[in-house]
Amino acid sequence: MMRLGVIDIGTNSVKLLVAEANGSIPRILLERVVITRIGEGLRDGGRLAQHAMDRTLRAVRGLVDEARRLGVLRARAVGTAAFRSASNRADFVRSLQRIGLRLEILSGRREADLSFAAATADLPIAGPVAVVDVGGGSAEMAWGTGSRRRRISLPLGAVRLTEQLLHNDPIQSADFQALLASIRATLRKALRTAGPLPGHVVAVGGTAATLAAMQLGLRRPVPERIHGLRLTRSQLYVLLIVLSLLTAQQRAAMPGLEPGRADIIVAGTAVLAATLGALRVSELTVSTRGLRYGVLLESLKSGARDKFA
The missing domain is CATH 3.30.420.40 (ATPase, nucleotide binding domain)
Incomplete structure (x- = not known):
């Protein structure tokens, strides 16, 4: 094969x-x-x-x-x-x-489409679903059913937001509040004309995988343990508050959190928590089937792949 x-x-x-x-x-x-x-x-x-x-x-x-x-x-x-x-x-x-x-x-938009195709391929969720991917430079969201869906890309990447708004370690209260206000304002504007909102949210990407591992007390994200895990909005906000009160060094020592994500995990968590609020959804489902799985599935279907030189 x-x-x-x-x-x-x-x-x-x-x-x-x-x-x-x-x-x-x-x-x-x-x-x-x-x-x-x-x-x-x-x-x-x-x-x-x-x-x-x-x-x-x-x-x-x-x-x-x-x-x-x-x-x-x-x-x-x-x-x-x-x-x-x-x-x-x-x-x-x-x-x-x-x-x-x-x-x-x-x-x-294409990134959002590929993540949507991957995340919805094997999770038994009925009805319209939104797939959210919080990356480093942007956050993508696609929602709908089958091929009938909308997709948006927003400047809500965890690296971008951290560098723009979180300038102190530990994070100052005013900066934290400015982060939340900026994320919520961006989401409100983007979803103002979104039409009917989905009833379910699936989160892919490193932020969601990290939070799932932390919630389960794992040393690192283990795909077979975190795939399909549900995180409530309350659980996300508890994690967000705890993480925001620690220094980056203290966060890096927490089980489940890679040291390389310690400085950006607060911004990434804030995006996921605020997204649930904006969509009026009480929980999300974590999927380990993110963008790269979407690219793989598309390659198998279309044969679009390159030979190593």
Whole structure:
């Protein structure tokens, strides 16, 4: 059977997924996440920092080597918010080409579509559902049923919000309140003309996985333990308040929270909690089937994948 790879290069992390094709149902062989923060310090229209590109490229090289050792001959690499906004993204794209990868830069709407397809593929949820993905540079949301859905991409990434609004460690009360106010205002504006709101929310991405692991007391996110876990709005707000009162160093020592997410987890948690409030939903379901799974499913369906050089 053919083995396929997907490399998702996000604003905060690089993710590798290796699967074995078995008809339309893939068998997952390996998942890896490396926090590299290529979007460090990035503003819209700004430049990716050279040191951030260098460390991300090193991580990608390592993941490519690991995929090749597992027999992966074809792979897709996708980039998200950092590449949509960076003026020098072509520099990094050329670096990837030299190691045999062609980077596909996804629009926010397409990113939302792929995450929606992945997250709703195996969770038994009846009725309209919203899939929310809080990334480093943006947050995507798609809602509806089947192919009839709406999708939006919002400037609510955890790295972006942290760098813009949370300037002190520990977080000052005024900054925390400004964070919540900014997120709520953005959501109100985006959802003002959204029409009927969904009754269910599924959350994908690193923030949701981390919060699920913390809620269960796990040392790290374990997909088979956290997939399908429900988190209530009350539980999210309790986690949010606790995390906001700690220093980044104290947060980094908490079980379930990778040190590389310790500085941005407050902003990411605030986005998820505020989203439930804006949608008037009392809980969310965590899914480990995020963007890279959507890319994989699309590749199996369409054959759109590249051969390693």
